[in-house]
Amino acid sequence: MTSIGATVKEPGSSKNYKTGSWRTFKPILDKEKCIDCENCILFCPEGCINKDYDIDYDYCKGCGICAEECPVKAIKMERE
Amino acid sequence: MEIPEEEFLAPGHRACAGCGATIGVRLALKMLGENTVAVSATGCLEVITTPYPETAWKIPWIHVAFENAAAVASGVERALKSQGKSDVNVVAFAGDGGTADIGLQALSGAMERGHNIIYICYDNEAYMNTGVQRSGATPYGASTTTSPHGKESFGEDKPKKNIPMIMAAHGVPYVATASISYPEDFMNKVKKAKETDGPAYIHLHQPCTTGWGYDPSKTIELGRLAVETGSWILYEIVDGEFKVTYRPMQRKPVNVYLESQKRFKHLADEEKERIQNYVDQICAELKI
Numbered sequence: 001m002t003s004i005g006a007t008v009k010e011p012g013s014s015k016n017y018k019t020g021s022w023r024t025f026k027p028i029l030d031k032e033k034c035i036d037c038e039n040c041i042l043f044c045p046e047g048c049i050n051k052d053y054d055i056d057y058d059y060c061k062g063c064g065i066c067a068e069e070c071p072v073k074a075i076k077m078e079r080e
Numbered sequence: 081m082e083i084p085e086e087e088f089l090a091p092g093h094r095a096c097a098g099c100g101a102t103i104g105v106r107l108a109l110k111m112l113g114e115n116t117v118a119v120s121a122t123g124c125l126e127v128i129t130t131p132y133p134e135t136a137w138k139i140p141w142i143h144v145a146f147e148n149a150a151a152v153a154s155g156v157e158r159a160l161k162s163q164g165k166s167d168v169n170v171v172a173f174a175g176d177g178g179t180a181d182i183g184l185q186a187l188s189g190a191m192e193r194g195h196n197i198i199y200i201c202y203d204n205e206a207y208m209n210t211g212v213q214r215s216g217a218t219p220y221g222a223s224t225t226t227s228p229h230g231k232e233s234f235g236e237d238k239p240k241k242n243i244p245m246i247m248a249a250h251g252v253p254y255v256a257t258a259s260i261s262y263p264e265d266f267m268n269k270v271k272k273a274k275e276t277d278g279p280a281y282i283h284l285h286q287p288c289t290t291g292w293g294y295d296p297s298k299t300i301e302l303g304r305l306a307v308e309t310g311s312w313i314l315y316e317i318v319d320g321e322f323k324v325t326y327r328p329m330q331r332k333p334v335n336v337y338l339e340s341q342k343r344f345k346h347l348a349d350e351e352k353e354r355i356q357n358y359v360d361q362i363c364a365e366l367k368i
Contacts, residue, residue: 006132012090014129014136019092038083042263043300045102046091059091063098063289064297077297 023062025077033074040066093136095128098296100286111270116169121149121178124209150190176203176217191250204288216241229346247281254280256316261303293342
């Protein structure tokens with residue numbers, strides 16, 4: 001079959017591009033304070049916080065939504 | 081509500097830090113699952129998720145043009161149907177420009193024909209991808225590059241076009257409004273849209289750090305303020321039955337919402353009052 005237009009055959013290949021270098025402020029989570037509410041996981045525009053609340057700094061752009069939405073202030077934004 | 085862990089939008093996409101659109105898409109795809117084909121109109125989402133030769137999508141995705149997301153989705157749905165694949169979700173994501181202005185006729189046609197598709201409009205209230213030009217969904221008073229404020233103008237002088245109600249007027253089985261700041265409400269609506277036999281339309285309100293002018297960390301807070309002030313109302317219309325799905329405990333003054341964004345900073349008390357009166361009127365009708 002002829003393909004018309006551009007095709008990308010590797011799903012999710014944008015992961016090859018690390019956006020972590022965009023960051024000025026880095027979120028640091030204090031897991032002792034974390035109450036497992038999932039707010040940061042749900043609201044992350046990159047989807048780069050996993051179920052164990054590990055933040056993937058390869059992609060985190062440092063927007064700070066996680067820190068802002070944490071109900072117990074367990075995430076601090078620190079300058080890189 | 082049990083929220084699926086799996087992600088169908090990969091990181092590395094080129095959205096601005098604090099982007100609201102990608103949050104909306106991530107949440108929607110969690111509910112739709114891997115058995116889904118996505119269609120995008122031209123817009124922020126298309127540009128940031130598919131920087132050729134890369135893609136952030138982990139499910140089949142297609143983009144054709146600005147104006148025809150709903151027509152492409154219709155075609156995909158019919159093709160799947162003719163192949164006997166009835167268990168695949170077809171979802172279209174288009175911005176407010178691709179929905180309220182450029183894609184409106186294609187969308188109206190798809191709704192009229194009754195395709196079994198889910199259409200999600202991610203509404204950031206202007207053409208953000210090309211540099212914040214006004215759209216039909218830009219709210220009254222907002223300053224954009226094509227509705228700038230100044231000596232002669234207070235910004236956008238027309239009210240926001242009511243697209244969800246235009247969709248409802250098509251008599252489709254499911255229409256809803258949602259906000260990324262109320263994820264359970266939104267995901268619940270996506271689930272209902274998925275289960276709907278026929279066209280489903282969800283209008284997702286989504287703050288934009290670049291176009292609205294606020295700190296990227298405030299994206300969720302801004303969306304919440306829109307709802308808590310009554311500036312954006314969460315409702316659904318199931319088979320013609322209208323229901324408000326979230327009522328703020330105590331409605332905040334619209335000023336709180338307006339003053340936290342650069343696009344409304346210039347407004348004089350007179351215009352702010354006009355906006356408050358407009359919101360009051362709608363909320364009184366809906367008993368919010």
